[in-house]
Amino acid sequence: xxxxxxxxxxxxxxxxxQLSALKSGAxxxxxxxxxxSLWEAYKWFGERVELTRPFPVNDRTMPHIHDMVGQLFEPxxxxxxxxxxxxxxxAAFTAKEAAAGFLLGAVVGFAIxxxxxxxxxxxxxxxxxxxxxxxxxxxxxxxxxxxxxxxxLPEPLEGWGAVSVIAAYLTFxxxxxxxxxxxxxxDPRALELMRSxxxxxxxxxxxxxxxxxxxxLFTALKxxxxxxxxxxxxxxxxxxxxxxxxxxxxxxxxxYITSPESLWATNIIAAGLGILFFAVVAIAERLLVxxxxxxxx
Amino acid sequence: MTQAAAVSITGLSKRFERGDVLALDxxxxxxxxxxxxxxxxxxxxxxxxxxxxxxxxxxxxxxxVLVNGKSAHQARLDRDYGIVFQDAVLYDWRTVAKxxxxxxxxxxxxxxxxxxxxxxxxxLVELSGFQKHHPWQLSGGMQQRVSIARALSFSPPLLLxxxxxxxxxxxxxxxxxxxxxxxxxxxxSTVVFVTHSIAESVFLSxxxxxxxxxxxxxxxxxAIDLPQPRGPDTREHPHFAELITQxxxxxxxxxxxxxxxxxxxxxxxAEEGL
Numbered sequence: 001x002x003x004x005x006x007x008x009x010x011x012x013x014x015x016x017x018q019l020s021a022l023k024s025g026a027x028x029x030x031x032x033x034x035x036x037s038l039w040e041a042y043k044w045f046g047e048r049v050e051l052t053r054p055f056p057v058n059d060r061t062m063p064h065i066h067d068m069v070g071q072l073f074e075p076x077x078x079x080x081x082x083x084x085x086x087x088x089x090x091a092a093f094t095a096k097e098a099a100a101g102f103l104l105g106a107v108v109g110f111a112i113x114x115x116x117x118x119x120x121x122x123x124x125x126x127x128x129x130x131x132x133x134x135x136x137x138x139x140x141x142x143x144x145x146x147x148x149x150x151x152x153l154p155e156p157l158e159g160w161g162a163v164s165v166i167a168a169y170l171t172f173x174x175x176x177x178x179x180x181x182x183x184x185x186x187d188p189r190a191l192e193l194m195r196s197x198x199x200x201x202x203x204x205x206x207x208x209x210x211x212x213x214x215x216x217l218f219t220a221l222k223x224x225x226x227x228x229x230x231x232x233x234x235x236x237x238x239x240x241x242x243x244x245x246x247x248x249x250x251x252x253x254x255x256y257i258t259s260p261e262s263l264w265a266t267n268i269i270a271a272g273l274g275i276l277f278f279a280v281v282a283i284a285e286r287l288l289v290x291x292x293x294x295x296x297x
Numbered sequence: 298m299t300q301a302a303a304v305s306i307t308g309l310s311k312r313f314e315r316g317d318v319l320a321l322d323x324x325x326x327x328x329x330x331x332x333x334x335x336x337x338x339x340x341x342x343x344x345x346x347x348x349x350x351x352x353x354x355x356x357x358x359x360x361x362v363l364v365n366g367k368s369a370h371q372a373r374l375d376r377d378y379g380i381v382f383q384d385a386v387l388y389d390w391r392t393v394a395k396x397x398x399x400x401x402x403x404x405x406x407x408x409x410x411x412x413x414x415x416x417x418x419x420x421l422v423e424l425s426g427f428q429k430h431h432p433w434q435l436s437g438g439m440q441q442r443v444s445i446a447r448a449l450s451f452s453p454p455l456l457l458x459x460x461x462x463x464x465x466x467x468x469x470x471x472x473x474x475x476x477x478x479x480x481x482x483x484x485x486s487t488v489v490f491v492t493h494s495i496a497e498s499v500f501l502s503x504x505x506x507x508x509x510x511x512x513x514x515x516x517x518x519x520a521i522d523l524p525q526p527r528g529p530d531t532r533e534h535p536h537f538a539e540l541i542t543q544x545x546x547x548x549x550x551x552x553x554x555x556x557x558x559x560x561x562x563x564x565x566x567a568e569e570g571l
Contacts, residue, residue: 189386192354197403198374207399211390290390290431 036065063261068268071261083262087248087269094244095273097160098232101167102225102277108168109175109224110217116176117183117209118201134173138231142166142238150239159241166235171224175217182216183209218285225281226274233270245270301366303455303487304328304351309360311346320346322512324360330454333481333488335498335505337544343513344491345459351489352380352457365454376404378455379448383463385440387432387447394419394428397447404451418446421480438469442476449484456481458490462497474500478527495548499523499540500531507547517547 039062046057055061072084080086112130116123149162157164186208194204236246245266252263304327311321320343328334336344349355350362353373364372372378379400387396394415401411419425422442432440441461448456461477462470474497481488492498498505502521509516521540523531531537 187386189382189384190388192349192352193380193382193386194403195354196352196373196376196378196380197400198376199403203403207402208388211388214390 039065060257060260063264067261068264071259071265072268076262083265084269087245087266090243090245090248091269091273093160093241094229094232094236094246094270095276097163097235097244098167098228098273098277100161101164101232101235102171102228104164105168105171105224105228106175106221109172109220110179112172113176113179113183113213114205114210117180118205123180130173130176133169138166138170138234139237141169142235145169145235146239160239160244163232163235163239163241163244167228167231170231171228174220174223174227178216178220178223179213182213185216186212214289218281218289221281222278222285225277229270229274229277245273300330302327302363303330303332303365304489305361305363305366306347306351307361309347309350309362310358311343311350311355312358319512321350321357322514324513324515326506326515328487328489330487331485333490333501333503335490335492335502336508337492337495337498337505338508338513338516338548339510340493342508342510344508347508347513348457348459348489348491352378372455376400376451377453378457379451379453381441381444381448381456381458381461383460385432385437385444387440387443389432391431392428393424393430393432393435393443396432396443397450399447400451406451414450418450421449421483422446422476438465438473441465441473445477445480449480449486452484452486454486456486456488458488460491460493463493470494470497475528477501482526495541495544496532499537499544500527505544507544509548516550519543519547 043057043062043064045051046062051057059067072082072087074083075081076083076086112126116126145165146162149165150159153159153161183205190208190212191204194208199207233244233246233249236244237250241247248266249263249270252259252266256263306324306326309321309324310319312319324347326334336347338344346355350357351364351369353362353369362369365377367375367377387393388399391399394412397415397418398411401414406414415428416425419428422445424439424442424446427435427439432443435443445461462473465473477488478501488501490498490501499519499521505519505521507516507519508514519540523534523536523540
């Protein structure tokens with residue numbers, strides 16, 4: 001073991017990482033193609049044998065994929081802008097609300113977890129209510145949040161701040177629960193080690209418990225990121241915000257009979273926004289969390 | 298005695314409330330500065346518990362423990378000892394250098410001073426060039442050397458080791474034994490070493506405290522008078538096998554304190570631990 005001379009190169013080279021990213025991208029694309037093919041195959045089959053169960057298959061119940069995508073590049077109304085431009089504007093608006101809500105929920109959720117992890121008493125007292133908070137349907141509390149929050153908002157948040165609070169309400173819960181688990185996941189001997197250094201509680205939290213919780217935190221953030229998009233869309237409904245994806249969904253719901261492709265196209269954009277949120281968190285995790293490769297999902 | 302004992306244990310007992318188990322029963326043990334004392338015994342004899350009590354990581358039920366003439370509690374607050382576990386217990390998110398620097402950060406050393414000490418420690422455990430690696434990129438033996446470097450980085454007068462090489466293969470273990478002795482001599486520290494390998498305890502120690510199980514007691518202490526400095530030849534020293542037999546007899550008899558009498562009987566050395 002004359003190791004001093006022969007430090008081996010770092011195992012995970014950048015090239016290897018790029019290659020594996022390329023591979024998983026190709027794989028996702030393949031799955032997308034397979035899913036679209038299945039959709040079209042079922043549609044073809046259902047129309048041919050005139051399936052009536054579970055639902056009759058026709059262009060209204062199952063529009064062609066290419067029609068949904070094609071709809072994006074049609075004018076949204078006569079002489080209006082293209083549908084995709086309308087939807088991307090709406091998505092950007094919703095993304096702003098969701099991002100603010102996600103950040104608020106992540107910070108609050110993390111803070112709650114830290115406080116609860118430091119006090120068994122608080123944890124036992126408060127955890128049931130934190131769980132209970134998630135059993136209340138978001139639609140039931142959204143109007144109250146709008147009434148409470150909106151009047152007090154400063155200029156830049158006016159109109160949509162309440163929506164972010166609603167998105168945060170969906171975000172904080174997985175963050176709190178997972179981070180709490182992560183903060184308690186530190187190896188007992190690692191804790192003994194810290195005690196052997198006469199480390200204060202604060203130091204143990206900062207140097208050991210919080211870094212040890214990061215894998216759990218990021219798992220939670222990956223759940224919370226798309227959930228914040230859903231939260232923002234739902235939050236827009238009672239706030240009567242027209243500029244976001246909820247407005248588009250409500251609008252195209254009414255015209256489903258005549259133009260089902262528009263609602264499907266809207267769903268594609270909404271799903272894309274959720275995936276984008278997830279991807280941002282996944283990339284942040286790659287950059288921030290250093291751990292053994294076998295733990296990496 | 299002008300200098301306080303490195304470790305002084307008198308009448309120490311430990312009863313675990315759960316299951317009402319008497320883990321340690323009236324232990325007396327003194328370790329002088331510069332000594333290398335091994336605690337050996339069957340699993341469940343409380344040797345790891347005893348080590349943790351010395352480190353004030355567990356409170357004893359009864360008895361006194363002094364470390365460097367202070368209470369074990371005060372000694373922990375003064376960072377008088379470094380500890381090494383069976384697993385390296387390195388932080389995955391820290392590089393090798395940052396892992397070694399951890400206790401120095403705790404002790405409030407400045408960055409410059411930390412960096413130069415980390416470099417010294419890397420040299421000591423022969424891991425220069427690996428400072429930017431992460432723990433999972435190292436072999437088990439290398440990880441354990443990082444853990445030893447971390448324990449010694451702040452120059453504690455006492456080193457507590459809990460079966461540090463138990464998870465390593467036999468060849469790596471022997472090499473680590475040689476390195477540990479070299480480090481012990483270079484740093485002039487006192488070592489309390491828990492092991493269940495008879496050969497390892499005899500090879501490393503100045504004294505071996507043999508423990509019996511349930512309740513954990515000190516069955517006897519064998520002074521290891523093999524010449525220093527020790528090396529690969531030590532294992533072939535004529536007296537080596539004899540000392541191993543002594544430790545083995547004490548282990549088997551459990552409570553016997555009259556082991557030296559049995560030096561007359563024919564020697565045999567079993568394969569275990571050799």
